[in-house]
Amino acid sequence: MMRFSQRVQSLPPYLFAEIERKVAGRRAAGVDIISLGIGDPDTPTPAHVVDAMLAATQDPATHQYPTNRGTPAFRQAVADFYRRRFAVTLDPETEIVPLLGAKEGIAHICVAMLDQFDVCLAADPGYPVYTTGPMLADGHAVHLPLLPDLGFQPDLEAIEPAVLAKAKMIFVGYPNNPTGAVVEDDFFARLVAFAQEHDILVVHDNAYADITFDGYVAPSFLETPGAKDVGVELFSLSKSYNMTGWRAGAIVGNREVVDAFWRLKTNVDSGMFVAVQRASAAALSGPQESVKQLCRLYQSRRDLLVAALRGIGLDARPPKGSIYLWVPVPDGHTSASFAELVLEQADVIVSPGAAYGPSGEGYVRFSLTVPDARLEEAVLRIRERVKL
Numbered sequence: 001m002m003r004f005s006q007r008v009q010s011l012p013p014y015l016f017a018e019i020e021r022k023v024a025g026r027r028a029a030g031v032d033i034i035s036l037g038i039g040d041p042d043t044p045t046p047a048h049v050v051d052a053m054l055a056a057t058q059d060p061a062t063h064q065y066p067t068n069r070g071t072p073a074f075r076q077a078v079a080d081f082y083r084r085r086f087a088v089t090l091d092p093e094t095e096i097v098p099l100l101g102a103k104e105g106i107a108h109i110c111v112a113m114l115d116q117f118d119v120c121l122a123a124d125p126g127y128p129v130y131t132t133g134p135m136l137a138d139g140h141a142v143h144l145p146l147l148p149d150l151g152f153q154p155d156l157e158a159i160e161p162a163v164l165a166k167a168k169m170i171f172v173g174y175p176n177n178p179t180g181a182v183v184e185d186d187f188f189a190r191l192v193a194f195a196q197e198h199d200i201l202v203v204h205d206n207a208y209a210d211i212t213f214d215g216y217v218a219p220s221f222l223e224t225p226g227a228k229d230v231g232v233e234l235f236s237l238s239k240s241y242n243m244t245g246w247r248a249g250a251i252v253g254n255r256e257v258v259d260a261f262w263r264l265k266t267n268v269d270s271g272m273f274v275a276v277q278r279a280s281a282a283a284l285s286g287p288q289e290s291v292k293q294l295c296r297l298y299q300s301r302r303d304l305l306v307a308a309l310r311g312i313g314l315d316a317r318p319p320k321g322s323i324y325l326w327v328p329v330p331d332g333h334t335s336a337s338f339a340e341l342v343l344e345q346a347d348v349i350v351s352p353g354a355a356y357g358p359s360g361e362g363y364v365r366f367s368l369t370v371p372d373a374r375l376e377e378a379v380l381r382i383r384e385r386v387k388l
């Protein structure tokens with residue numbers, strides 16, 4: 001009998017297990033399932049990035065162990081990008097370390113920063129690793145509800161003093177997954193003041209920085225005065241450059257935290273494949289037209305899906321960023337019962353909101369990562385087959 005760690009035993013059951021089981025069964029029976037469940041871009045990585053990767057893999061200098069610090073060229077490319085894109089100055093020597101995707105950063109920053117029973121405030125609904133990451137570090141995630149009336153921002157004033165006393169870190173991210181919200185008013189400035197007052201590290205998850213619509217341009221948290229004193233940002237190439245499979249990102253910001261993260265990482269992995277670093281630098285430094293094109297593509301899918309869902313009586317609203325629609329379920333349904341109904345009757349997968357935390361109850365998430373024809377087909381099936 002294997003004796004697993006409490007840590008792993010405490011992980012919640014994989015919430016999509018039941019859905020995956022049903023999907024596998026129906027697909028095996030030849031049923032055509034449309035998945036709007038996961039947020040994995042369906043269009044390819046830009047050609048110039050693939051070309052840079054091809055050339056890099058042909059250079060034997062890329063074949064050896066990388067370092068956890070990252071190559072000077074990669075760090076410089078991130079610094080140049082942050083200056084150009086956000087007017088944020090980063091020291092490539094001390095304020096940037098590569099990540100094997102933002103997800104890796106979320107999990108490992110918990111190990112670098114949390115001790116047993118330390119509290120990590122986690123946006124709810126939120127990316128699931130905001131709560132499982134603290135668990136794996138023996139810490140304790142406390143949900144921070146994102147309130148629709150506050151534009152899906154948390155009410156920092158409402159956090160209980162007993163929780164604040166134990167809180168060491170907070171996970172938030174805008175443009176937001178799953179709600180599609182973008183940062184409003186002076187939230188980042190208030191977050192910096194909050195972090196200073198309570199001595200809490202802000203971890204801003206910037207995975208959707210450049211996936212925005214209607215001319216909206218998302219800021220970096222690090223643009224906020226004082227942010228670098230209290231926070232780091234997890235930057236990802238996954239969504240802007242269709243590079244989810246490449247595992248490429250960076251942790252940037254507070255140098256002490258970046259250094260602690262690096263020290264941890266020297267004991268975990270040996271860094272990012274140098275060829276991926278070169279390709280990532282090519283993505284960040286090269287033409288950005290593909291990013292604009294991608295935003296246009298998602299924006300037109302967004303508009304198509306919002307109109308179609310409103311046409312069948314669902315209260316879908318167009319987000320200014322991310323690749324998701326966050327839609328309230330019809331009366332009488334929970335997020336799980338509606339997702340199940342749509343799967344069983346229309347062969348369409350949507351994500352139940354409760355999978356992203358208790359405050360996700362009452363919503364489902366539709367991903368925009370399938371072509372127009374499939375989105376239209378999905379809505380047609382829901383209209384024709386699902387009794388709302």
Ligand SMILES: Cc1ncc(COP(=O)(O)O)c(C=O)c1O
Binds near residue numbers: 104
């Ligand atoms: C909010 C959020 N953070 C992080 C990630 C993971 O990104 P990466 O591919 O860089 O690990 C995702 C992926 O969907 C995400 O939605």
